[in-house]
Amino acid sequence: MRITCPHCGERDRREFYYSGAEDYLHRPGEGAEPAAWDAYLHLRDNPAGVTRDLWHHSLGCGAWLVVTRNTVTHAVLGVETVEKEQDQ
């Protein structure tokens, strides 16, 4: 598997640390209902198809990335830095 880091270019997946679903980006605000926190912390989809998840370029630039990929074909459809995603 190859991931194209927006900073470093295309690299082997061994340079990256896999974290999990991108849900982790959408942190509930202070005082949110327990159900919102439960969903944020624990409830994850397991799609056969397009998924978006978080990778850390730990052996590269240190950027956290949102990788859009297809779990069926293993195709990587897009990579964006978390910072840019969150800044929008």
Add this chain to the structure above:
Amino acid sequence: MRIPGGLIDRSKPISFRFDGHQMSGYAGDTLASALIANRVRLVGRSFKYHRPRGILTAGSEEPNALVQIDQPGGQSTPNTRATVQELYEGLSARSQNRFPSLAFDLAAVNDFAAPMLSAGFYYKTFMWPRAFWEKLYEPLIRRAAGIGALSGKPDEDAYEKAWAFCDVLVIGAGPAGLMAALAAGRAGADVILADEDVRPGGRLLSEREEVGGSAATDWVAGVVAELEALPNVRIMTRTSVAGAYDGGTYAALERVSLHLGEPGDLPRECFWRIVAKRAVLAAGALERGIAFPSNDRPGVMMAGAVRCYLNRYAAVPGRRAVIFANNDGARRTAADLKAAGFEVAAVIDVRPDSSAVADGPVYRGAQVTGTEGRHGLTKVSFRHEGALHEVTADLLAVSGGWNPSVHLTCHMGGRPVWNPDLAAFLPKEGAIPGMIVCGAAAGVFSTAGCLSDGAAKGAEAASGLGFTAPAPEIPEAEDAAYALKPFWIVEGKGRAWLDFANDVTAKDVRLAAQENYAGVEHMKRYTTQGMAPDQGKNSNVAALAILADATGRGIEGTGTTTFRPPYSPVSIAALGAGGLHKGFAPERFTTSHTAGAERGAPMIEAGLWYRPGYFPRPGERNWRDSCNREVGYVRNAVGICDVSTLGKIDIQGTDAAAFLDLVYANTFSTLKPGRVRYGLMLREDGHVMDDGTTACLGPDHYLMTTTTAAAGEVMRHLDFARQAFCAGRDIHIASVTEHWAQFAVAGPKSRPLLDTLLDAPVDPETFPFMGCGEVSVSGVAARLFRISFSGEHAYEIAVPARYGEALYRDLVGRAETLGGGAYGMEALNVLRIEKGLITHAEIHGRITAGDIGMGRMVSAKKDCIGKAASQRPGMREGPEAGREELVGLRPLNAKHEIASGAHLFREGHPAVREHSEGYVTSCCWSPTLQSHIGLAFLREGRGRHGSRVRMKDHLRGLDTLCEVVDPVFFDKDGGRARG
């Protein structure tokens, strides 16, 4: 026996040994061709029945000729394919799976018991009685199983792994691959041409034919010369592409020095990962056999292999041959034998309408019905027009047609497609993104077809990447149609073999179908068809054709088993190259490492770091004597300890303070420059992640420390928190762990020591407890932190790492003059347990702030990561949660031991799991208190100070009655550290 010609170098004779016999061959030989030239026919015994087996093929698909290669150093490599192993001077090979000798093998008795050993034998026989399994069946099977033997010695040979990148990877250097590489190379693409063979050329090296009006080998040499001259083309020979993976990544194994008697510094093999934007698969095709009674006798050989040995190696596999085939191509074998001066006793073609013209008597519509010869073929019997015939022969060349090598196209889940016209599976288009298949691998079997298909596909791959050039001219070449009648098995008495390596017969496959193991994957597992090292490369299709017939489903409906990587065997040593010893776990040394080692300190591994355990002195009986002395340094004088391994993270920016408030449970935005604060970090699920101190070095400038164990995890966490939750804010984070050498100077005489060391004495106003600031050591700018992990008046001094060793030696020397000295991890651990300070033994991932008595540190005034979850019912402090809380343990008898991992029970309760109320996390002998002590988590433990618990360690056989106490055993009000 040799004939003239071939691609061997007769000016370079090579001597080698097989089963102890001295033999000779030439440079350019494989072990198999040299054995054939030395008239060796019997090369091994089969796996299950120990039947005599000879060389069947001339390539990596060989199921029979697996030998053990002995290396000079005492190493020995089993299951080496003689058809792949190149000859070198002094090579020593042994046959396998025979005892006591190849010609006389005791286990061949299995062959007579064959009726009992049919498919599914293990499942049926070893089921009962159940008690027999462990004692009888398993040891029996284990002894009998396996082919070859390992040396039993650790493999210390060198292996390598490497990466390569290219635009176009061409897999296979036969006529199609060469043309593909030429087309892509001329267009300017960066090309890698990989082939498992020693030299490019593929089948052209083994056939007598012309390409472009000259000998095929001359044409190959011309193309190779042009490719070698192109700077953008790399030719990798002896390199098998073994697997296709996501993102255009291919695995390949290069045999770097397996062909050298004296490899010198070269690794044996190199495991390549090749990343290619496009790939052209030109892997060719493998000839398949026909199942007929006794078809496994030495002397029975694939027709294409016969031509290879004759034409490429000038080695003669037999002098009186019979050809048995269902296709035109195999008939060339008769011509080649005849041209070499040998007799063709019969050409037996199953097709009634086949050509009658051949270099020998042709029997059309005939079938071979059996063979004879104990250790090698002597006679072939066949049926023709209703009559049985016998001919004497020492070679039977067989061809059932060709199977395109579709393996790599299936590695990402693609299934090959049955083509009834070719009676073969062809690759599914687009099965590997970026891969195009050409030549025989795509079912194009003529040389001319391969040349033009290769050129077209090579150009297509290159132009897809924007490289274009005029297509190479296609030279004239053999262009016969692929004429074949599907034919799999001759019915008759006697066993007809499919998988020679695993001893699977056609009858076994039918039995599987009969017993309802009718799915192709079930049949495979029931019979072990295709499960040997050769993976059934020349037998699988015939096996499933027979299964299809037995089940009436047809081949298309039967499908194939799954092709998985690797295409051909890859040694574990090559996969793990670089992973032995320090390659597996690199060593991280502190700047004081040498100084510590000089003092004889045994090192303790902390992650990849090495830290001194203790510093033994003459007269000390064991580590505890040393540890007690070192604890005394810190409690009574001054001790020096290297604490550089703690993670150090530099955090700067106008939003740095707010950032610290987010990642720490407690507040940091109120921390003033020159001050240090203890911080507790939570995971978002509310549990404790790590702890440490953070110093405010100046406005908007902080230095965070983490535990040694969690340094990487915390850095990753901070990266995430900053990028995900603070995008666009002014925060800059950098790990500076390796930039600074940092030493604890701890004990009542720490300040006097520093006063002699620093360029100016320590100012108590600047450095109160939890103060920090810049100091100067012999003109070197240093940082001083007044923090304590021992409970004593203590400092940590940090200098740029290059000064670390000098400063450490200086500090230890000064400490010794003050009655102190160096202390190691053992003493550090005792000192912190005496003070009830936690490490990752306590914050092990399931612990909340409340559990360690820090619930109130989770600030109510601000949000932080983990705050919401930490407030859930069940996570909060208090009796309603019934959580296990940090306590101290003191044995009623000070000499009774406390053990980490031991569980705690109420007095009088049985010491079983259901009654466990907690467990010990840390323990030591406290020289200060002259007692064993421990830290533990105990259910509602904070309310139980003064009560008794029973500590039971079933593993160590300890049963200790303890008093529950405050976890701070020593100097509870902290006066010593503050004073």
